[in-house]
Amino acid sequence: xxNFVLPGKRSLRLVVAGLLLASTAATAPAIAxxxxxxxxxxxxxxxxxxxxxxxxxxxxxxxxxxxxxxxxAIPADLPGDAKTPAKQEPSPRTGPPSIASHPVAPLGxxxxxxPVPSTAGKVFFSYNGLNYVCSAxxxxxxxxxxxxxxxxCVHGGQGGNWHSNIVFAPSYYNGxxxxxxWNWSTVRTxxxxxxxxxxxxxxxxxxxxxxxxxxxxxxxxxxxxAINNSRNQGNTRIWGWxxxxxxxxxxxxxxxxxxxxxxxxxxxLGCNMNGGASGGPWLKDRIDQNxxxxxxATSRRTTSGPQVxxxxxxNSEVLDMxxxxx
Numbered sequence: 001x002x003n004f005v006l007p008g009k010r011s012l013r014l015v016v017a018g019l020l021l022a023s024t025a026a027t028a029p030a031i032a033x034x035x036x037x038x039x040x041x042x043x044x045x046x047x048x049x050x051x052x053x054x055x056x057x058x059x060x061x062x063x064x065x066x067x068x069x070x071x072x073a074i075p076a077d078l079p080g081d082a083k084t085p086a087k088q089e090p091s092p093r094t095g096p097p098s099i100a101s102h103p104v105a106p107l108g109x110x111x112x113x114x115p116v117p118s119t120a121g122k123v124f125f126s127y128n129g130l131n132y133v134c135s136a137x138x139x140x141x142x143x144x145x146x147x148x149x150x151x152x153c154v155h156g157g158q159g160g161n162w163h164s165n166i167v168f169a170p171s172y173y174n175g176x177x178x179x180x181x182w183n184w185s186t187v188r189t190x191x192x193x194x195x196x197x198x199x200x201x202x203x204x205x206x207x208x209x210x211x212x213x214x215x216x217x218x219x220x221x222x223x224x225x226a227i228n229n230s231r232n233q234g235n236t237r238i239w240g241w242x243x244x245x246x247x248x249x250x251x252x253x254x255x256x257x258x259x260x261x262x263x264x265x266x267x268x269l270g271c272n273m274n275g276g277a278s279g280g281p282w283l284k285d286r287i288d289q290n291x292x293x294x295x296x297a298t299s300r301r302t303t304s305g306p307q308v309x310x311x312x313x314x315n316s317e318v319l320d321m322x323x324x325x326x
């Protein structure tokens with residue numbers, strides 16, 4: 001399993017986790033939605049309404065994010081070799097392999113092979129007065145507005161709270177998003193993550209508002225979503241924006257290889273991406289550089305022994321959450 005940088009681009013060093021940019025949230029508190037019931041229960045919050053007028057020169061409609069804030073955002077990394085807490089929910093519900101959605105190219109364009117993937121990118125957010133960053137990817141759905149990432153990229157887990165100022169920056173490269181910044185509308189993750197930091201449920205979706213009158217998927221394309229796949233997947237590609245040395249979070253990387261079973265629910269792939277790559281898509285059955293079927297999202301990594309990324313493949317409970325997103 002090898003780690004690759006974009007063709008013709010060089011790796012740079014980054015601002016480490018100790019060099020952080022403190023900031024205060026620029027928006028009002030999010031509005032909590034009613035949790036669902038059952039073992040696969042989820043909860044959601046809605047973003048505050050966008051301002052009626054975008055501040056002059058703003059990168060996005062709230063005016064919160066600047067190039068400097070994005071460059072200095074902290075990699076949202078879970079502890080290396082982290083284990084699921086002792087309290088366990090019932091085993092994740094699975095079923096036969098299925099397809100929840102199919103990949104689509106940007107509206108009016110054929111599938112792309114750009115070195116920076118149009119459908120993958122970075123997700124920026126605020127938490128406890130600081131700015132953080134993860135990776136994420138656009139997913140095709142009927143509303144053309146959906147992004148998938150890790151649960152810890154939207155909520156602090158046990159004892160924590162929801163994140164704020166969430167934006168998706170598709171095809172991010174060297175301080176810029178190839179399609180601009182997309183403000184979040186609604187975010188949802190599992191109660192098993194919110195209440196117990198259970199890594200088997202470290203998955204989340206969020207919707208985004210239109211930008212310049214266009215839907216996200218129409219603008220950048222969207223990956224398909226694959227459900228209940230084996231933890232052993234050949235020809236897997238993982239995209240991410242690692243942001244700890246020797247990486248700097250400014251360019252995307254990918255790892256290719258065959259995944260294997262790890263622990264009770266995780267899939268694993270040897271890869272040296274680090275903090276900032278959390279939430280990045282695990283693609284199977286790719287149809288080009290940009291598009292394929294996402295079957296997992298990076299949850300955490302090992303920090304001793306072989307360098308490995310870990311993720312629980314999407315199951316029937318993730319499909320339920322996908323169907324709740326509007």
